[in-house]
Amino acid sequence: MKHTRLTQTFIAAMTAAAIASTAYASLASHTLHLQYAVAVLAIAAVTSRMKVKLPGVDGNMSVNLPFLLVAVVSLSAAEAVLIACISTLVQCWPKRDAKFKPEQMLFNVSMMAFAAGMAHMTWHAGSHTRMSEPLMLALTTAVFFFGQTAPVATVITLAKAGSTDSTWHRTWLTISEMSFPYFVLSAGVTSMMSTVSHVFGWQTAVILFPLMYVIHRSYRLYFGTTAQTESAPAMSRAARAGA
Numbered sequence: 217m218k219h220t221r222l223t224q225t226f227i228a229a230m231t232a233a234a235i236a237s238t239a240y241a242s243l244a245s246h247t248l249h250l251q252y253a254v255a256v257l258a259i260a261a262v263t264s265r266m267k268v269k270l271p272g273v274d275g276n277m278s279v280n281l282p283f284l285l286v287a288v289v290s291l292s293a294a295e296a297v298l299i300a301c302i303s304t305l306v307q308c309w310p311k312r313d314a315k316f317k318p319e320q321m322l323f324n325v326s327m328m329a330f331a332a333g334m335a336h337m338t339w340h341a342g343s344h345t346r347m348s349e350p351l352m353l354a355l356t357t358a359v360f361f362f363g364q365t366a367p368v369a370t371v372i373t374l375a376k377a378g379s380t381d382s383t384w385h386r387t388w389l390t391i392s393e394m395s396f397p398y399f400v401l402s403a404g405v406t407s408m409m410s411t412v413s414h415v416f417g418w419q420t421a422v423i424l425f426p427l428m429y430v431i432h433r434s435y436r437l438y439f440g441t442t443a444q445t446e447s448a449p450a451m452s453r454a455a456r457a458g459a
């Protein structure tokens with residue numbers, strides 16, 4: 217019961233942080249890019265359903281991250297937060313035979329709103345300095361990375377409190393080892409998309425959809441192979457024990 221209360225308290229804190237991020241987004245947004253925002257939202261929502269189950273962690277990874285980063289660096293704060301929230305709703309919406317979990321949905325949406333708001337704040341602050349754009353993008357991606365992985369590691373640790381592998385540090389490292397390469401890749405895709413959009417227009421964003429589909433298939437194949445490799449020794453040991 218104590219652990220449940222701690223989890224609920226953390227979700228409430230995450231929701232408060234999301235509200236603060238949304239308030240900042242509303243105040244900091246001046247120029248809107250409605251057509252571009254709708255296009256990015258559509259692609260982010262579609263790719264959000266292209267999920268990969270992370271082995272060893274009670275969660276999954278969606279391939280819509282590059283489009284969320286594009287929203288952060290190319291759109292207003294309000295548009296970036298709204299796109300992050302809606303695509304997360306689409307990503308986490310349960311299948312027809314699955315049970316809807318409001319607390320889990322609230323946490324996921326709040327976490328993404330907070331991460332997007334903090335990432336946009338970082339990008340906006342960097343634009344007022346002499347920092348180079350690649351360095352700004354790297355710093356913004358890092359903030360987005362910690363804004364997502366740290367809360368997820370916290371809520372998983374609280375949910376599994378009492379088990380031998382429930383330390384926050386170990387949980388965060390497990391998540392980071394699997395997701396960090398994808399964040400690096402997403403930063404590169406975002407940089408490429410930003411450059412192409414400046415030359416040929418934002419409509420070129422659609423060309424990245426086939427690329428993200430290929431990446432999704434590659435990750436599913438890799439993690440599927442990894443899961444089978446890890447389960448083979450366990451099955452072998454179980455067979456020997458039953459012999």
